[in-house]
Amino acid sequence: MEKFTETIGLFFGSAILIYMLIVIFAYTFMLVIAFIHIRKHYLLDKEEADEENLSSINMKPISIIVPAYNEEAGILDTVHSLLSLRFPQTEVIIVNDGSTDSTQNKLIQEFKFLEVEKVYRQELSTKPVKRIFQSAVYQGVWLIEKENGGKADALNTGINFARFPYFCSIDGDSILNEKSLLKVMNPIISSDGEVIAAGGNVRIANGSIVHSGTVRKTQLAKNSLVLMQVIEYLRAFMMGRISFSKYNLVLIISGAFSVFSKEWTVKAGGYAANSIGEDMELVVKLHRYLKENKLKKRIEFVPDPVCWTEAPEKLSILRKQRRRWHQGLIESLWKHKRITLNPKYGAIGMVSFPYFWLVECLGPIFELGGYLYIIAAFFLGEIYFEFAVLLALLFILYGSVLSIASLLLDAWNKDVYPTKSDLFRLIFMSLTEVFWYKPLTLLWRMEGLMFFIIRRKEWGNMQRIGHSSKGQSI
């Protein structure tokens, strides 16, 4: 019996160990790819390319869609930031998805919206639109009031209403840099339509000074939870998306800031209204449509453009967000499971899907298993103890060392956090990640997995604080 228990124990230990080694290898590989990319562009004068794109003959117009549900805290900053964008031609479509707070009133007051009658083409089915407003101050700014149907439904309404061939989806709590749109459109424009969607880099704005829709000064937040999210975002964008984009393997481009071709989005069926992770779902649908129709198109991630977003500052809100993200991820993977290891879908089927299943979806099971194994091993025999030490070290390598490496790569690349103390604060926080933040996020992701299994749908209300200091924009 003892022999049997030992064999079982060693089996689980080995499985977790092998899993961790695979994940660490994959992340290190991605980090190297990101490093090569960043090193090539490190000293390049990036302003020059933007200047060329500013000419209207070279640029396609964009419809910017802002789905808003109870976004009274940050919506004005978001719209102001969109109005200050440097881009030849845009229209802004704010879709009020049945807000119950003062989102709409604030918008009407600030931008002098007047009700208009407007006919548009309903290419995607959505919940009914109640009223359409046009700003009396900015002719290209529209407000659509509709019945509540969720973010995906609001985005689909915006797509139906959009006049231009490309649309940019942006969250109601996000702020763009003035050149963000120019930069994210660059691969689309330069590729003669081969790139049909592009997502930008997203950073956390908590702690920074925001005024009239512009990030005036970037500062690190004091809240440890926010700091951990800063590290997490940086790591995800630095390691995952740069390298995945290089090989057209991107499955997630952030809903907080991304540009899509309207034509291809409509052909793929638009956003899935009942999906909990609508941004990933759309990208997967697009990839699937392209592969099934044998079309040579790409979806890219652009590391430069910065979209500032608000991160949750409370554990309870972060928990809901992470649970929702994970549930959305699994939903998409499950819905399109036939892509997995299916050569018909090329690298998406053979690399992206297996990676997302193994590392992103099942990660919490293996990693939490690892944590439990380490704890249990200290009370069991000698062999287990050695295993536990090895596993613990791998967790540190995975959780902290790779985070620090991403931080340093970013710090080397640009002076986003230009003080020494900020850099060392982030490094210190990275070292603590495996002890508190990682287990928490794993538990929340497990919860998302459970919600998926029991088919429970709960979006969770994201409470916003807003970027601006009181009395500025609000």
Place this chain on the structure above:
Amino acid sequence: MFIIIMLLVLICLAFYIAVQYEKKQALITRKNEYLNELSSVWHDYLVKSKEADLAKLKPSNKEEYEITEKILLCYVKNLSNSEILLKINGFANEFLTDYYALLLRSRKWSLRMNALYRTADFKLETLIEECHLLEQRKCTPEEIHQIYKIYSIMDFDSLVEKLQANKDTFTEIEYSRLLTFISDKDLNHMVTLFEEFPYKCQLAIVNALGHRRLQEYVSFFEKLILHTDPEMRLRSLKAIFETGWVIDIEKYLHFVHSDIWEERLHVTKLLGRLPLEDSYSYLQKLLKDQSWKVRSEAANTIGKIKDGKKMLIEFVDTSSDRYAIEIANEIIRKGT
């Protein structure tokens, strides 16, 4: 052990980066001081036309080169005064050539690219030969494009020769970017050689002519609207619209019945150039088009023509096409 070594290496790297931060801060301070000192001298020389000892303004180290570049670039990008640009061009050709020549020979791609940007910005004719040499070495597509851009500004003959010789080197937008810097006279020369350029370059030429609203090319476009390639026909229709030319309706009537909705859309726009009595029968047909975009454009076009709204009201009263009525109603309500 491996992890401890990794951690130690990363901590050392962190200290290295922190030191670099300090150095960077000190450098920024030094640069700002130099910038303050220099910018007023340059302003006096360039804008107020005061005398200046250019040899003294010549940068002597990397930092000074960078600051001088920053100041001059600011004038080049934001001013179109030919006298000022000529002064900058003269100074750059005399004192900055060696610096950029060195960068053009750098092993780092980003530095070579920056030097190519500046060669174009400051119109450094002295570096054209260096660009030819760089082109013969192993270049990235981005470098090739920048070199062609330089030719488009300062060595037009080379550009034409390269474009004729290299088929499908660039995307259409890249061809468009090259044409941005070409004078109307050189563009005219390209039109005479139109057939010899790659297809995407031809599309870019038509776009550029339309964008510049050059009416003298309408007969050229009118030949292209009979082209076998639908994209070429579309671009030509679009270019004719952009020139603001009043069309001879007979040449365009077949587009009203085209199988391609984009062609019907463009001809709808063009019909707006004619008096309503000449165009209404066609616009009325287009108002009931199977494509929503064409119907919408037709309503818009009628709405913009004198007495158009009256026609739309009549149309609404007599038509049974629900979508066409909706669109017509929207236009009628506008401005009422």
